[in-house]
Amino acid sequence: MRCLLLVFALWFSSVAKAELLVVVGEHSPIDKLTQKEVANLFLAKTKQVRDLGRVTTLELDSSQQKAEFYQKVASKGPAQINSYWTTLIFTGKGKPPKAFKEFQKLINELSTNPSAITYLPADRVTAKLKVVFTFP
Amino acid sequence: MPFWSHKPRLHLSPSRHLAGLLLCLFLSPSLLAAELAEGLNLNGFYTLGAVYSDSSGASVATKADPRQVGQGELNLDSSLLGLQLDYAATDRLNFTLQAISSAQDDFDPRLEWAYLNYDLGNDYQLRAGEMKMSLLQGTELRYVGYSRLWARPLVTQSGASGFDDYTGFDLLKTTQLGDYNLTLQASYGRAEHHRDIVDNRDIKLLLGQIEKDGSWVKAALMHARYDVDTPTGRHLKDNATVYMASIETELWFNAWQINAGLAAGSADLAPDDQLAYLSLGYRFGDMTPYILGSRVRQRFDASEFRSLTPPPPPPMGPPPMGPPPAAPGLPDGTDTRDTLAIGLRYDLGSSYALKMQLEHWRSEQQSNPLSGPVKQQGNLFTLSIEGVF
Numbered sequence: 001m002r003c004l005l006l007v008f009a010l011w012f013s014s015v016a017k018a019e020l021l022v023v024v025g026e027h028s029p030i031d032k033l034t035q036k037e038v039a040n041l042f043l044a045k046t047k048q049v050r051d052l053g054r055v056t057t058l059e060l061d062s063s064q065q066k067a068e069f070y071q072k073v074a075s076k077g078p079a080q081i082n083s084y085w086t087t088l089i090f091t092g093k094g095k096p097p098k099a100f101k102e103f104q105k106l107i108n109e110l111s112t113n114p115s116a117i118t119y120l121p122a123d124r125v126t127a128k129l130k131v132v133f134t135f136p
Numbered sequence: 137m138p139f140w141s142h143k144p145r146l147h148l149s150p151s152r153h154l155a156g157l158l159l160c161l162f163l164s165p166s167l168l169a170a171e172l173a174e175g176l177n178l179n180g181f182y183t184l185g186a187v188y189s190d191s192s193g194a195s196v197a198t199k200a201d202p203r204q205v206g207q208g209e210l211n212l213d214s215s216l217l218g219l220q221l222d223y224a225a226t227d228r229l230n231f232t233l234q235a236i237s238s239a240q241d242d243f244d245p246r247l248e249w250a251y252l253n254y255d256l257g258n259d260y261q262l263r264a265g266e267m268k269m270s271l272l273q274g275t276e277l278r279y280v281g282y283s284r285l286w287a288r289p290l291v292t293q294s295g296a297s298g299f300d301d302y303t304g305f306d307l308l309k310t311t312q313l314g315d316y317n318l319t320l321q322a323s324y325g326r327a328e329h330h331r332d333i334v335d336n337r338d339i340k341l342l343l344g345q346i347e348k349d350g351s352w353v354k355a356a357l358m359h360a361r362y363d364v365d366t367p368t369g370r371h372l373k374d375n376a377t378v379y380m381a382s383i384e385t386e387l388w389f390n391a392w393q394i395n396a397g398l399a400a401g402s403a404d405l406a407p408d409d410q411l412a413y414l415s416l417g418y419r420f421g422d423m424t425p426y427i428l429g430s431r432v433r434q435r436f437d438a439s440e441f442r443s444l445t446p447p448p449p450p451p452m453g454p455p456p457m458g459p460p461p462a463a464p465g466l467p468d469g470t471d472t473r474d475t476l477a478i479g480l481r482y483d484l485g486s487s488y489a490l491k492m493q494l495e496h497w498r499s500e501q502q503s504n505p506l507s508g509p510v511k512q513q514g515n516l517f518t519l520s521i522e523g524v525f
């Protein structure tokens with residue numbers, strides 16, 4: 001029985017680590033977002049959240065994490081999301097989120113920019129960040 | 137004799153073309169968009185393509201004037217490389233430059249877009265500079281092959297009645313209507329025509345697009361005024377006008393992709409255009425086979441020139457009955473071109489794709505005043521690798 005519980009706990013923790021959360025800095029005016037609002041922001045369809053002002057989208061330059069996120073918000077695979085960005089970038093009608101190669105630089109930007117928003121795996125969310133959306 | 141039994145003739149300029157192709161290969165699909173410095177980003181797109189034709193009469197174009205592909209010719213002119221530099225001077229002000237270098241131009245680079253973009257807030261954007269027409273016929277993404285399903289662009293030649301580029305202003309607004317995303321665009325400026333004899337006065341464009349879950353419908357309306365001279369400099373017409381309208385859609389039903397479009401244009405001293413297309417594709421993992429049909433129709437009316445040519449001397453006898461004849465030697469009648477293609481897009485990676493397309497075309501030219509109606513048909517095979525970085 002203890003073995004089963006241990007196996008279950010290990011499995012659950014691995015699932016929890018993979019979960020992506022949409023987060024903002026602790027000083028952000030945003031408290032909660034709907035999935036539609038998250039999709040519209042990260043697909044560059046809007047830069048506004050209701051009456052809370054401009055939002056700047058950021059992301060970590062990790063292909064696995066990006067693939068998982070865009071599959072969840074837009075049901076698009078990597079090639080499809082690249083085709084989507086292509087139509088926006090080369091007509092000047094939108095840009096993908098600002099990409100960061102280093103995790104710490106991303107966190108610093110979130111901490112200093114109240115309009116910044118990003119998505120992170122649950123195990124990388126710190127106490128200085130606020131979770132505004134969790135995928136069902 | 138089937139087209140595959142012809143031995144192809146290769147059309148390329150060896151040294152420059154080789155250099156261009158090597159450049160395309162060097163910029164491998166795995167090369168990511170580069171941030172050159174804080175706020176300065178470089179993106180690009182490329183096509184490495186070959187088109188084989190079993191007859192004359194088809195065309196390949198990576199600039200306003202297409203080049204006819206000869207019978208039995210293996211043509212590499214559709215290869216090109218595009219680079220775009222974006223500089224975010226502030227979080228609201230952005231500069232963009234986009235240039236392309238194509239095999240048809242011997243890889244001499246030319247500037248395609250050069251504009252400032254200012255974010256006014258509330259999802260309003262103001263752009264000023266040199267931009268490309270957003271109409272179907274203008275196809276602002278004509279050179280970005282990776283952005284489309286098909287191996288060849290829908291319109292191989294200049295489609296917005298010759299006005300592809302304009303220098304002016306755009307105002308764009310995006311908003312949400314429930315689950316739908318709405319984009320509106322109003323543009324005003326002065327357009328560049330690919331013929332020196334046409335001098336544009338102004339151009340106006342209105343566009344609306346509604347989108348939900350990847351499916352969208354887009355409608356656009358353009359009006360332009362221009363003056364026309366003859367090649368010898370004689371003034372033909374002031375304040376000629378052209379109206380163009382288009383409506384396009386892309387619809388997704390699970391893995392089914394449906395694309396359709398209709399466009400029409402009416403121009404002074406130029407043929408009236410109509411274009412219709414319908415495409416059906418199905419996504420199997422990384423592969424999307426498709427079928428595409430299109431019809432392009434141009435109606436020439438030589439009687440438009442009647443008032444512009446000097447009247448003939450009075451006849452010796454009584455005046456002839458009926459309307460005066462159309463100006464001799466000018467195109468008059470309707471030209472039609474139908475195509476039916478099957479193809480495959482294979483996404484080899486997340487940013488590049490292999491495309492193959494077999495296309496059968498038929499044309500009927502009624503406008504040639506010298507030869508009378510001419511019917512032609514042929515087959516084209518296109519193989520290309522297209523990508524972005």
